[in-house]
Amino acid sequence: MKPDRAKDNHYYHSLTRNMLLTVIIVSFTPMILVSGVILYQFQMSYHEKTHAHIEELIQKHKQNIDSFLKEKLRDIRFMADNFTFEELRDEIFLRDKLESLQKEFGPVFVDLGVISENGIQIAYAGPFKLGKALYSQADWFQKAMKSKYFISDVFLGLRGLPHFIIAVRDNWMGEKWILRATIDFVAFNSLVENIRIGETGFAFILNKEGKFQTKPLLDIVTTRKPYIDFLSDRNTTKDEIHVVERTDESGHKNIYVATSLKNGDWLLVYQQRASDAFSDFRRTLRVALIIMLLGGLGIITMAFILSRRMVSRIARADREKQMMNKQVVETGKLASVGELAAGIAHEINNPVAIMVEEAGWIEDILEDEEFQESENLDEFKRALEQIRTQGRRCKEITHKLLHFARKTDSRIQEVQINDLIEELVALSAQKAKYSNTAINKVFQKDLPPLQVSETEVQQVFLNLINNALDAMDKKGGVIDVTTLMEGDHIAVQVADNGPGIPEANLARIFDPFFTTKPVGKGTGLGLSICYGIIKKMGGEIDVHSVMGGGTTFRVLIPLPKQGEPQEEDSAEETDIH
Amino acid sequence: MSVKESDQRDPIRLLIVDDEVGFVNILAKRLRRRNMEVASAYTGTEAIQILRKQDFDVAVLDLKMEEMDGIEVLKIFKKMDPKMVVIMLTGHGSEQAAREGIEFGAFDYLTKPCELEELLAKIREAYQERK
Numbered sequence: 001m002k003p004d005r006a007k008d009n010h011y012y013h014s015l016t017r018n019m020l021l022t023v024i025i026v027s028f029t030p031m032i033l034v035s036g037v038i039l040y041q042f043q044m045s046y047h048e049k050t051h052a053h054i055e056e057l058i059q060k061h062k063q064n065i066d067s068f069l070k071e072k073l074r075d076i077r078f079m080a081d082n083f084t085f086e087e088l089r090d091e092i093f094l095r096d097k098l099e100s101l102q103k104e105f106g107p108v109f110v111d112l113g114v115i116s117e118n119g120i121q122i123a124y125a126g127p128f129k130l131g132k133a134l135y136s137q138a139d140w141f142q143k144a145m146k147s148k149y150f151i152s153d154v155f156l157g158l159r160g161l162p163h164f165i166i167a168v169r170d171n172w173m174g175e176k177w178i179l180r181a182t183i184d185f186v187a188f189n190s191l192v193e194n195i196r197i198g199e200t201g202f203a204f205i206l207n208k209e210g211k212f213q214t215k216p217l218l219d220i221v222t223t224r225k226p227y228i229d230f231l232s233d234r235n236t237t238k239d240e241i242h243v244v245e246r247t248d249e250s251g252h253k254n255i256y257v258a259t260s261l262k263n264g265d266w267l268l269v270y271q272q273r274a275s276d277a278f279s280d281f282r283r284t285l286r287v288a289l290i291i292m293l294l295g296g297l298g299i300i301t302m303a304f305i306l307s308r309r310m311v312s313r314i315a316r317a318d319r320e321k322q323m324m325n326k327q328v329v330e331t332g333k334l335a336s337v338g339e340l341a342a343g344i345a346h347e348i349n350n351p352v353a354i355m356v357e358e359a360g361w362i363e364d365i366l367e368d369e370e371f372q373e374s375e376n377l378d379e380f381k382r383a384l385e386q387i388r389t390q391g392r393r394c395k396e397i398t399h400k401l402l403h404f405a406r407k408t409d410s411r412i413q414e415v416q417i418n419d420l421i422e423e424l425v426a427l428s429a430q431k432a433k434y435s436n437t438a439i440n441k442v443f444q445k446d447l448p449p450l451q452v453s454e455t456e457v458q459q460v461f462l463n464l465i466n467n468a469l470d471a472m473d474k475k476g477g478v479i480d481v482t483t484l485m486e487g488d489h490i491a492v493q494v495a496d497n498g499p500g501i502p503e504a505n506l507a508r509i510f511d512p513f514f515t516t517k518p519v520g521k522g523t524g525l526g527l528s529i530c531y532g533i534i535k536k537m538g539g540e541i542d543v544h545s546v547m548g549g550g551t552t553f554r555v556l557i558p559l560p561k562q563g564e565p566q567e568e569d570s571a572e573e574t575d576i577h
Numbered sequence: 578m579s580v581k582e583s584d585q586r587d588p589i590r591l592l593i594v595d596d597e598v599g600f601v602n603i604l605a606k607r608l609r610r611r612n613m614e615v616a617s618a619y620t621g622t623e624a625i626q627i628l629r630k631q632d633f634d635v636a637v638l639d640l641k642m643e644e645m646d647g648i649e650v651l652k653i654f655k656k657m658d659p660k661m662v663v664i665m666l667t668g669h670g671s672e673q674a675a676r677e678g679i680e681f682g683a684f685d686y687l688t689k690p691c692e693l694e695e696l697l698a699k700i701r702e703a704y705q706e707r708k
Contacts, residue, residue, distance in 0.1 A: 350600060350689065354599040354600045357690075358599075360603075360607055361606055
């Protein structure tokens with residue numbers, strides 16, 4: 001029995017596992033695929049949208065900065081074109097023009113200077129004391145002398161502060177001269193500083209050598225990728241905007257956007273942490289993942305509960321089927337035993353009949369005169385009477401056996417429960433005698449008939465009475481069989497005063513194959529079959545036991561409802577002669 | 578009841594048919610002692626042969642016999658001597674078969690083992706029926 005149970009448990013565990021896996025795979029596969037595709041598409045479009053947004057921003061700022069530079073250059077050109085060298089070399093005039101410019105554009109123009117061909121500043125208007133300064137060796141001066149208009153990189157120069165110069169070259173009396181203006185670094189820097197997105201997005205400007213033309217928000221090393229890439233490629237990408245995503249040394253992924261300024265001399269770079277740029281996407285992704293996780297957990301939980309519940313139902317159905325099969329076998333066995341008993345009873349009847357008749361014959365002979373004087377006549381008559389009495393007893397026993405054996409069908413018929421139990425008690429009388437047990441019948445009179453299978457009810461109570469007798473062992477005791485009405489049920493109690501059933505066994509007492517009897521003495525099916533029969537009738541069976549105080553089985557069988565059609569007793573009688 | 582009681586009456590002619598030889602013999606002895614003319618047959622065939630040679634008032638016929646069934650014998654008896662009254666003798670549990678016997682013309686039935694007094698009463702009733 002135990003290996004079978006272990007095998008069954010293994011089978012049901014494996015069934016649960018397979019169902020669980022199937023449900024999980026079937027539910028998760030489409031969910032993961034659909035979610036993956038949607039997520040991928042969403043990620044792509046979000047990336048594109050973010051990139052486009054940054055590109056647009058950079059494009060706009062590129063235009064702003066370029067316009068700023070062009071505008072400032074135009075102002076200086078205007079001045080150089082409209083005023084003569086003579087006028088501009090006058091420092092009062094020059095200061096007046098600087099004030100006009102500052103009035104119009106704010107403190108963007110720091111100072112103005114007029115420089116002769118040999119690099120000597122002829123006139124200066126501004127906050128620094130740079131009069132007669134010599135710029136012949138200055139890089140910007142040399143470059144400015146070579147082209148008509150020039151905008152320098154940011155440098156410290158003589159004043160020791162970052163600034164850059166816009167210079168316009170002109171001729172006077174065959175000699176070149178330069179009008180230059182210094183652009184306020186702070187004002188220019190604010191143009192780039194204002195490019196801010198999120199928490200980590202910032203912009204800066206690099207020159208051809210990779211030196212900062214504006215102050216970056218963070219300390220960054222421009223000799224590293226992707227700045228080098230941008231700087232080396234920028235000649236080929238003059239008006240384009242380039243976007244790349246790279247991981248920096250600290251392991252953070254950044255978006256880099258670059259475009260050229262000042263006809264390719266400068267590079268406007270914008271950089272932002274990808275996590276910051278895509279923070280909304282990441283948040284959405286987190287929410288989606290949490291929903292998926294919760295959904296997944298829900299699916300797993302449901303799959304677990306459902307598979308456990310289904311397998312438990314399957315197991316119960318299997319057990320019931322197994323029990324039904326056993327019941328069919330047991331009923332078949334009972335029928336065979338019944339037929340056998342009927343055959344034996346019939347065979348016994350004939351010799352008993354002969355014995356009784358032979359005794360009767362002796363009785364007849366004893367009536368003859370020759371035996372009337374015999375001193376043992378009374379003893380003979382007593383002995384013969386005893387033979388006749390025992391013959392009648394045999395007849396009663398065989399008749400009960402035959403009556404019992406005839407009922408082997410499970411068709412519904414009218415059954416008087418008191419009569420049926422009376423019969424069973426009579427059948428069990430011999431066993432009770434050996435067990436030294438008295439069976440008391442406490443019947444409520446005039447109980448209405450039941451509509452049940454007589455055989456099945458008989459099987460239930462014979463089982464309960466036999467179990468009670470087995471429980472008595474050799475010590476003996478009392479069994480009370482009680483019938484009474486309880487609402488619309490008839491209650492039958494079989495109570496013994498045996499040793500009782502341990503609590504641990506009580507919970508499993510109706511389980512199939514559960515037995516406490518020695519191997520070969522019990523199948524462990526009796527009570528589970530009883531349970532099945534009573535449940536099938538819509539009744540109840542329960543047990544109450546006290547260790548040392550005995551056990552009571554209580555069976556409730558429902559009475560037929562009013563107006564319920566009653567089946568005819570069409571049970572075929574076993575044809576025994 | 579005294580054995581001598583029925584001495585004054587005309588003897589009832591009785592045929593007992595049963596394959597239980599011991600039962601037939603002892604029953605025949607006891608009934609002869611009660612002033613009955615008893616013939617015994619241990620098979621249906623034997624009973625039919627006896628009936629061809631002799632008339633009987635009453636027949637006591639066992640239902641279950643190995644060679645020929647009691648019902649079959651009854652049918653033949655009724656053809657041979659419709660006036661003869663037949664009492665079926667049966668083991669317990671074959672009341673339906675016994676009732677079937679009554680349908681085929683048996684007078685009544687008794688279950689084995691039965692009290693002699695009961696059988697005698699039934700035989701006398703049957704004899705009155707024949708008369």
